[in-house]
Amino acid sequence: MTPVLSVDGLTKRFGGLNALDNVSLEVAAGEFVAVLGPSGSGKSTLFRCITRLTEPDAGSIEIDRVAFESLKGRALRKARGRIGVVFQQFNLVRRKTALANVMTGALPRLPLWRIASGFYPENLAARAGTALASVGLASQRDQRADTLSGGQQQRVAIARALMQESRVLLADEPVASLDPQTARMVLGMMREMAKSKGLAILCTLHQPELAAEFADRILLMQSGRLRAFDAAEQAVP
Amino acid sequence: MDQPRDGNRLGCHGAQEHGSRRQRAFLPLLVLGIAFYLLCLHVSEVSLSRLLEGLPRLWTWLVRSWPPDLSELDILIRRGLETVAMATIGVSFGAIIAAPICLLSARNIGVSPIVALPARWLLNALRGIDSFVFALIFVAAVGLGPFAGVLGIAVHTAGSIAKLWAEAIETAEIGPVEAARMSGAGRLEVFLHAQLPDVLPQLASILLYMWEFNVRASTVLGIVGAGGIGQELKNSVDLLLFDRVLTILLVILVMVTLIDQLSAWLRRRLS
Ligand SMILES: Nc1ncnc2c1ncn2[C@@H]1O[C@H](COP(=O)(O)OP(=O)(O)O)[C@@H](O)[C@H]1O
Numbered sequence: 001m002t003p004v005l006s007v008d009g010l011t012k013r014f015g016g017l018n019a020l021d022n023v024s025l026e027v028a029a030g031e032f033v034a035v036l037g038p039s040g041s042g043k044s045t046l047f048r049c050i051t052r053l054t055e056p057d058a059g060s061i062e063i064d065r066v067a068f069e070s071l072k073g074r075a076l077r078k079a080r081g082r083i084g085v086v087f088q089q090f091n092l093v094r095r096k097t098a099l100a101n102v103m104t105g106a107l108p109r110l111p112l113w114r115i116a117s118g119f120y121p122e123n124l125a126a127r128a129g130t131a132l133a134s135v136g137l138a139s140q141r142d143q144r145a146d147t148l149s150g151g152q153q154q155r156v157a158i159a160r161a162l163m164q165e166s167r168v169l170l171a172d173e174p175v176a177s178l179d180p181q182t183a184r185m186v187l188g189m190m191r192e193m194a195k196s197k198g199l200a201i202l203c204t205l206h207q208p209e210l211a212a213e214f215a216d217r218i219l220l221m222q223s224g225r226l227r228a229f230d231a232a233e234q235a236v237p
Numbered sequence: 238m239d240q241p242r243d244g245n246r247l248g249c250h251g252a253q254e255h256g257s258r259r260q261r262a263f264l265p266l267l268v269l270g271i272a273f274y275l276l277c278l279h280v281s282e283v284s285l286s287r288l289l290e291g292l293p294r295l296w297t298w299l300v301r302s303w304p305p306d307l308s309e310l311d312i313l314i315r316r317g318l319e320t321v322a323m324a325t326i327g328v329s330f331g332a333i334i335a336a337p338i339c340l341l342s343a344r345n346i347g348v349s350p351i352v353a354l355p356a357r358w359l360l361n362a363l364r365g366i367d368s369f370v371f372a373l374i375f376v377a378a379v380g381l382g383p384f385a386g387v388l389g390i391a392v393h394t395a396g397s398i399a400k401l402w403a404e405a406i407e408t409a410e411i412g413p414v415e416a417a418r419m420s421g422a423g424r425l426e427v428f429l430h431a432q433l434p435d436v437l438p439q440l441a442s443i444l445l446y447m448w449e450f451n452v453r454a455s456t457v458l459g460i461v462g463a464g465g466i467g468q469e470l471k472n473s474v475d476l477l478l479f480d481r482v483l484t485i486l487l488v489i490l491v492m493v494t495l496i497d498q499l500s501a502w503l504r505r506r507l508s
Pocket residue numbers: 014017019037038039040041042043044045046
């Protein structure tokens with residue numbers, strides 16, 4: 001199967017520290033890949049370099065076989081639309097409603113006056129409502145983001161990624177701020193998205209049991225290096 | 238007196254030595270400071286005898302100002318409203334000029350330094366020159382009257398608003414910005430969607446504060462002929478009509494207090 005996301009030789013140094021050391025990986029459509037690693041191993045750096053929220057020092061990133069690492073300006077923005085993101089701290093606009101936050105995913109398609117006024121076109125508002133309903137938040141659509149619980153906020157963030165109709169979903173410790181039961185629900189929804197929409201999901205986690213339960217494949221991060229988590233290791237508790 | 242106690246509390250020889258060294262440096266600084274102050278006193282021509290000579294004159298004016306001359310109260314109130322109008326329109330024009338400058342100079346929008354640095358120079362230049370000075374120039378350019386005052390307020394206030402707005406925008410959270418940027422949206426879209434809602438109450442509060450401040454500050458613009466109640470004040474002082482001056486001061490006081498209260502109330506509601 002051809003990968004949707006493929007990363008090759010990704011490297012990032014902070015001073016003398018190799019935060020990412022020649023990292024390569026591939027994620028296929030419909031696949032949920034987990035990156036496991038202790039705190040400080042470079043998981044967030046991997047996430048930020050693939051999205052180019054932080055610029056990597058070397059390596060290539062391809063989305064649907066199109067080079068992403070060299071894009072600039074308008075082309076970079078357009079390509080970023082193919083990557084949905086979920087952050088540990090949700091990163092919702094606090095003072096906006098759940099629906100307006102989901103609308104973030106359609107931002108490039110909105111004229112400035114609609115963004116500023118919050119008068120969204122009906123077809124997009126309906127789609128955002130559907131996205132919210134699919135994460136079980138239909139009745140919270142007009143509630144302000146900062147009045148939602150952590151689990152609800154992260155589900156809004158997932159709906160935001162759904163709205164974007166991206167090909168890839170990158171998630172950086174999406175459940176680290178949530179209680180175990182909510183964490184399972186959120187990861188379950190992400191897995192469901194991979195299977196039903198053919199989304200390629202790369203998700204960093206630090207709990208092995210969650211990775212084992214939800215991921216199709218697990219990669220291990222240690223001091224900036226990535227390697228496969230083999231079955232023998234998986235068998236050892 | 239605090240210095241040696243400080244040294245003792247630290248309780249070690251090195252610290253005591255450090256304390257006394259600081260004390261030794263303190264004395265010449267104190268002498269220098271006093272000398273500077275005395276020089277300023279001399280340059281400002283402060284003179285107790287001249288104050289004493291002037292006091293009886295002030296007293297007779299004060300006596301003559303009572304009762305206040307209310308015969309032209311309606312005209313004076315109208316001139317007070319002119320000052321409020323000048324400040325309101327001046328600040329609104331200033332805000333319109335400030336909006337693009339603050340977006341270019343805020344550090345978290347993603348504007349290249351090649352543009353951001355000149356934008357910051359511009360706002361500092363506008364801020365550095367007082368409305369009074371700008372009004373003086375505009376009176377020469379567009380003639381006497383409130384419009385010159387409006388332009389003076391607008392140009393100076395644009396710099397002040399842009400600076401305060403840029404600082405407020407820089408306090409916006411970065412997380413939602415990164416999320417919005419990943420949708421593929423441009424800087425302006427991201428600003429309007431993810432940063433503006435976060436800081437909008439602060440921006441509105443700053444605008445109200447600038448309005449309130451300018452109503453107070455623009456009472457003097459009339460002195461250079463730039464309209465408002467200040468013009469009446471200057472005329473009346475020149476003609477030694479002290480009962481009229483008292484009425485004008487009362488009108489200013491009531492007007493400024495009302496605007497201050499209104500602005501403070503609105504700003505409380507914003508936060
Ligand atoms: N902006 C930065 N500047 C300097 N060092 C950084 C920066 N970001 C991360 N690091 C370092 O890189 C290493 C990996 O960090 P990170 O990717 O956040 O790890 P993780 O997400 O797995 O906890 C850590 O040692 C961290 O201190």
